[in-house]
Amino acid sequence: MIDLKQMSVLIVDDMENMCKSIRGMLKVLNYGSSFRFAFNGTEAWNVLQKQPMDLAIVDWNMPSMTGVELLGRMREEKILRDMPVVMVTAEANREIVAEAAESDIDAYILKPLTVKSLGDKIADVVEKANNPPPLASYLKRARDLEESGEPEAAFKEIQNAIDAEPLSTRPLREMGKLHLKMNNLEEAEKWLAKAAKLNKLDVIAFHHLGELYLKKNDIEKAAEYFEKAMNISPRHVTRGVQFGKVLVQRGAVKKGLAVFEKALALSGNSPSVQEEVADFCLEKGINEYALKILESILQQSPSRKDISYRIGVANENLGQYRKALDYFIEAGKMDRNNIDIQVRIAKNYIASGQVLRAEQMLSTILRKDPENESAKEMMKQCL
Known part of the structure; x- marks a missing residue:
């Protein structure tokens, strides 16, 4: 049981004045006996790993790790997942409502x-934590039963939750999720579809319907539901990228690239998302698409030698050796001691018919690294 007056409280906000203000309000209320501060989600996570608290008051939007990202971690940690959290936000828009549902x-x-x-x-x-309503109690028991390997008993508890609150989408989607885990696809589809119909912002239901149709190999429907989830909540951009990867790995490259395009647009062409997609495409030999994204990143960050290098690799894979050379040489200027870049330069000199230049570069490499096998093999081609 949590005692309002004696509870420990973690206050998380990137503004120190806001942390102090919240603590001041709690003291006026005579709530809490001990207080800890953290100024971003990462700091808060480190505090909680050492000392779980009775209650957390967390700002929604912070650097390093947002409040929602912190909460997502907490809900995955057995010791912390039932800790009550109050999220502080400047506005209650659709995204926040969706994130609130997903992160519990x-x-x-x-x-x-x-x-x-x-x-x-x-x-x-605190009252709900101390005296959970029937819905929450049934769902917690269902979770514990599932984790202890008793899915049939878990199904009964979820049904009790549905009976307790027939208009709540949460038990409906929990029923669907458990059927999905058990690979009961028809039952899972029925319950998840009910949840999605009842609440058009139930991002979790839409996401799991996407997973379900992917299992059924119904790519069109999977794409439809993943896109709905991405449109509701930006968190699903990452999941959209994962879906695109699955499509590419299954050979549906065109559809996979279309999903990447939607995910990139919804992310606001986030550099980290761009880079993840580009690296995946480069690895899978989708060089033209990787090249387009990498060139966009380089325009934003022209000093990044690693991006210049990867553009060189993409051009080399496409047989555009002179273009590849331009980028490898540029990367080499920023990192003059990088032998891997120098080997790439030599390789593309040979491929573009510039054997003497290749020989000069290989001589430089072998002076530094006499046992470099790639350089020795290419030197034989020059002689």
Whole structure:
């Protein structure tokens, strides 16, 4: 049981003044006896690994690790997953509602905070933690039964949750998720579709329907539901990228690239997402698409030698050896001691018919690394 007056509270916000303000409000309310601060999600995670707390008050948008990312980690950790969390946000838009559903946020509160609004929200969250409503109790028991290898008993508890709150989508999708894990695809489809119909923002239901149709090898329907999930919640951009990878690996390259395009657009052409997609395509031999993305990244970050190098690799794979040379030489200027880059330069000199230049480069390599097998083999071609 959590005692409002004696509880330990973790306050997480990248603004120190906001942390102090929240603590001040809690003291006015006489809530909490010990307080810890963290200024981003990473710091908060480190605190919780050492010392679990009774309650966390977490800002939604922070650098390093956002509040939602922190909560996602907490819900995956057995010791922390049932810890009540109040999320603080500046606005309640569709994205936040979807993220709240996915991350199982206990409550969120809008800025600017007042003593009353904060006090009422915390009191409600603690009361529900101490005396869970039937829906939450049934679903927790179902989770524990599933983890202990008793799926049939878990199904019964989920049905109890559905009977307790017939208009809630959460038990419907939990029923669908468990059937999906058990590979009962028809039952899973029935329950997940019910959840999605009842709540058009149930991003989890849409995502699992995507997974289900992927298992059925119905690529069109899988793409439809993954796209719906991505449109509701940006978190699903990453999952969209994973879906694109699966399509490519299954040989549906054109469809996979279409999914990548949607994911990149929804991410706002995030450099990290661009790079992940480009590297995957480079690895799978989809060089033209990789090249297009890498060139876009280089325009934004012209000093990145690693991107110049990868553009060189893509051009080399496409047989565009002179273009490859331009990028390898540029990468080499930024890292003059990198033998791998020098080997690539020599290789493309040979491929483009510039044997004397290749020989000069190989001589330089072999002076530094006499046992370099690639350089020795290429030198034989020059003689």
